[in-house]
Amino acid sequence: MGLLKELKKGVLISLWFVFLTFPVMVIKVDPIARTVVWRWANALYMAVGTFFIYFLVQFFLRKKENRKETNDSKEQTLSFIHRILQDRLQRNILIGVVAVVAVFFPQFLSAYQTNVMTTALMYVVLGLGLNIVVGLAGLLDLGFVAFYAVGAYTYALLNLHFGLGFWAVLPIGGLIAATFGILLGFPVLRLRGDYLAIVTLGFGEIIRLILENWGQFSKGPSGISNISRPGFFGIEFSLQSSIIYTYYLMVLLVLVTIFVVNRLQDSRLGRAWIALREDEIACQAMGIDKRKTKLVAFSLGAFWAGIMGVMFAAKTTFVNPASFTFLESAIILSIVVLGGMGSIVGVLFGALILILMPEYLRALSQYRMLAFGAILVCMMVFRPQGLISNIRRTYTFKKKTTSSLCR
Amino acid sequence: MTTQPILDVSGLTMDFGGIRALNTLDLDVNNGEIVALIGPNGAGKTTFFNCITGIYTPTAGDIWLTPPGGGKKISLNGLKPNQVTEKGLARTFQNIRLFSKMTVLENVMIGRHCRTKAFIFGAIFRNKATLQEEQGILETSYAILEKVGLANYADEFAENLPYGAQRRLEIARALATEPLLLLLDEPAAGMNPQETIGLEHLIKQISREGQAILLIEHDMKLVMSLSDRIFVMDYGKKIAQGTPLEIRENPAVIKAYLGEEVDA
Numbered sequence: 136m137g138l139l140k141e142l143k144k145g146v147l148i149s150l151w152f153v154f155l156t157f158p159v160m161v162i163k164v165d166p167i168a169r170t171v172v173w174r175w176a177n178a179l180y181m182a183v184g185t186f187f188i189y190f191l192v193q194f195f196l197r198k199k200e201n202r203k204e205t206n207d208s209k210e211q212t213l214s215f216i217h218r219i220l221q222d223r224l225q226r227n228i229l230i231g232v233v234a235v236v237a238v239f240f241p242q243f244l245s246a247y248q249t250n251v252m253t254t255a256l257m258y259v260v261l262g263l264g265l266n267i268v269v270g271l272a273g274l275l276d277l278g279f280v281a282f283y284a285v286g287a288y289t290y291a292l293l294n295l296h297f298g299l300g301f302w303a304v305l306p307i308g309g310l311i312a313a314t315f316g317i318l319l320g321f322p323v324l325r326l327r328g329d330y331l332a333i334v335t336l337g338f339g340e341i342i343r344l345i346l347e348n349w350g351q352f353s354k355g356p357s358g359i360s361n362i363s364r365p366g367f368f369g370i371e372f373s374l375q376s377s378i379i380y381t382y383y384l385m386v387l388l389v390l391v392t393i394f395v396v397n398r399l400q401d402s403r404l405g406r407a408w409i410a411l412r413e414d415e416i417a418c419q420a421m422g423i424d425k426r427k428t429k430l431v432a433f434s435l436g437a438f439w440a441g442i443m444g445v446m447f448a449a450k451t452t453f454v455n456p457a458s459f460t461f462l463e464s465a466i467i468l469s470i471v472v473l474g475g476m477g478s479i480v481g482v483l484f485g486a487l488i489l490i491l492m493p494e495y496l497r498a499l500s501q502y503r504m505l506a507f508g509a510i511l512v513c514m515m516v517f518r519p520q521g522l523i524s525n526i527r528r529t530y531t532f533k534k535k536t537t538s539s540l541c542r
Numbered sequence: 543m544t545t546q547p548i549l550d551v552s553g554l555t556m557d558f559g560g561i562r563a564l565n566t567l568d569l570d571v572n573n574g575e576i577v578a579l580i581g582p583n584g585a586g587k588t589t590f591f592n593c594i595t596g597i598y599t600p601t602a603g604d605i606w607l608t609p610p611g612g613g614k615k616i617s618l619n620g621l622k623p624n625q626v627t628e629k630g631l632a633r634t635f636q637n638i639r640l641f642s643k644m645t646v647l648e649n650v651m652i653g654r655h656c657r658t659k660a661f662i663f664g665a666i667f668r669n670k671a672t673l674q675e676e677q678g679i680l681e682t683s684y685a686i687l688e689k690v691g692l693a694n695y696a697d698e699f700a701e702n703l704p705y706g707a708q709r710r711l712e713i714a715r716a717l718a719t720e721p722l723l724l725l726l727d728e729p730a731a732g733m734n735p736q737e738t739i740g741l742e743h744l745i746k747q748i749s750r751e752g753q754a755i756l757l758i759e760h761d762m763k764l765v766m767s768l769s770d771r772i773f774v775m776d777y778g779k780k781i782a783q784g785t786p787l788e789i790r791e792n793p794a795v796i797k798a799y800l801g802e803e804v805d806a
């Protein structure tokens with residue numbers, strides 16, 4: 136393509152961006168002096184910056200395309216992480232390093248950092264749960280936060296009225312959320328794609344609105360406070376040690392979740408989910424019960440959200456409906472998509488990046504969310520398949536082992 | 543009473559709004575037979591498959607399946623597609639419908655789903671029964687791949703297979719469900735002559751092993767050389783039935799085909 140044409144396109148795009156960001160970047164109203172400051176220099180920076188970024192993006196896209204052409208005949212290009220994970224020694228070293236970091240994290244970093252990390256780990260589990268529904272079974276669920284809310288309120292209410300402790304409610308919260316998963320599953324069995332997304336979105340809002348408006352039941356928008364923190368055989372912790380305890384608890388829960396989800400997706404049931412995602416009609420024609428398979432996916436996904444809800448209520452000791460807005464569902468979904476649909480390692484990375492990045496972008500102060508958005512856009516442009524794309528699973532079974540590789 | 547047909551369809555009718563795609567159709571397949579269902583495009587052949595496999599609910603008619611060797615007659619009316627497959631009908635699709643992001647081996651393993659049991663508990667705890675079952679799934683699936691000549695492709699994504707191989711994989715996947723009757727919807731469509739010859743050998747081989755087959759096909763050479771009996775339909779109605787020789791000479795068939803373009 137002609138360079139001139141490219142240049143023209145670049146200029147047009149920069150102008151468009153200047154226009155879009157004009158109200159934010161150029162106009163500044165000083166409410167006290169009642170004057171408008173026109174920061175024209177900003178418009179120039181914006182134009183030049185966009186222009187360069189546009190060409191940078193074009194450059195990388197070209198490079199990527201060229202690489203694709205040359206590598207087409209070869210094996211699919213494995214990402215860096217895949218290469219590490221496939222080599223046994225490297226994989227063990229990586230796991231070792233992660234384990235050491237995970238164990239000593241609270242020792243070396245502040246309680247604040249530990250708290251942030253605990254939150255990130257919660258999103259790992261939420262992401263892994265949603266990954267069953269969206270990544271494996273291919274059911275686009277925009278109301279996942281509803282199950283998170285169900286778990287949180289299960290603990291909050293049982294704790295408030297019956298004084299039940301964290302450990303007692305943890306499985307109860309999971310099971311009640313799973314039940315709600317089935318309840319949602321039934322009416323949407325026939326729906327797919329966009330339609331399913333809209334219904335689940337509605338479901339998420341309904342749960343939130345009920346919590347907000349049914350004051351006698353849920354105490355409405357003011358929420359429920361003074362929820363007990365997780366205990367340890369009746370021992371009460373100080374705030375400081377409770378934060379550390381919660382962190383280790385979360386590490387443990389993440390490990391359990393990874394273990395279970397990995398085994399699930401690597402089983403007869405997991406294959407059925409993927410087949411359902413690939414082609415619903417063929418899937419049924421091959422003898423898979425669509426209803427059962429979908430309901431199990433919904434309820435297992437919801438189960439993890441419920442457990443995390445309990446964890447959330449216990450960690451913050453306070454719940455109110457404002458914590459369970461659509462934005463939460465969107466973030467969890469982004470974790471799954473960004474990480475790579477159906478990939479456990481991907482979700483792990485996705486959650487850590489998406490939850491930790493805004494924290495560490497605080498240095499950019501007011502531009503934090505802007506940078507966050509830009510990074511997301513770039514990632515999706517360059518790696519639409521997610522950070523860790525689905526890897527082909529190979530089976531070696533003649534040696535009487537049913538091993539399989541990571542996804 | 544001694545030789546009940548495996549599949550016995552009577553009076554099958556299917557209306558789409560005002561269109562009658564199937565009109566009181568009768569058809570039967572005996573054990574070990576290869577039966578062909580032919581007719582011009584739009585005659586209703588695929589609709590017939592969709593009706594007997596539970597994908598469509600027919601407007602009227604009865605579908606009976608009888609396991610060979612004195613099994614009890616089963617009605618397939620009103621069953622869901624997965625239940626029909628479980629009872630013993632397995633099909634391929636005219637427009638290939640493989641699980642494209644799964645490997646070739648995994649595609650066949652899906653076929654084993656309805657013959658195996660492991661569920662949530664088994665998946666998480668991998669008890670002995672589950673491990674054995676999984677091993678069995680792998681071995682059976684791999685053996686089927688060897689039979690259809692796709693073992694070399696086992697770890698390839700299904701979408702990367704050449705066209706002819708994809709059609710074979712559809713057959714392999716259907717065979718994995720251990721069907722009483724195998725339904726093939728235009729398995730040779732889009733194949734080159736060489737691939738078609740390979741397919742003919744494959745179908746003959748499967749048939750020799752005792753598999754009953756109901757075949758929809760446009761390639762007349764293939765139909766004539768494979769089939770024991772042929773049913774011909776046009777505009778949703780059966781217009782003839784008989785041996786290949788009888789069909790070749792049947793004036794109604796010749797007329798139906800001369801009215802249309804025959805893609806041989």
Ligand SMILES: Nc1ncnc2c1ncn2[C@@H]1O[C@H](COP(=O)(O)OP(=O)(O)O)[C@@H](O)[C@H]1O
Nearest residue numbers: 558561563581582583584585586587588589590
């Ligand atoms: N789902 C459907 N809705 C409406 N009409 C259909 C549907 N499926 C098939 N038909 C109609 O039924 C007739 C038979 O189609 P089909 O069974 O695909 O023919 P064949 O497989 O013999 O070429 C066609 O006229 C087609 O338009």
Ligand SMILES: [Mg+2]
Nearest residue numbers: 587588589636
């Ligand atoms: Mg057809």
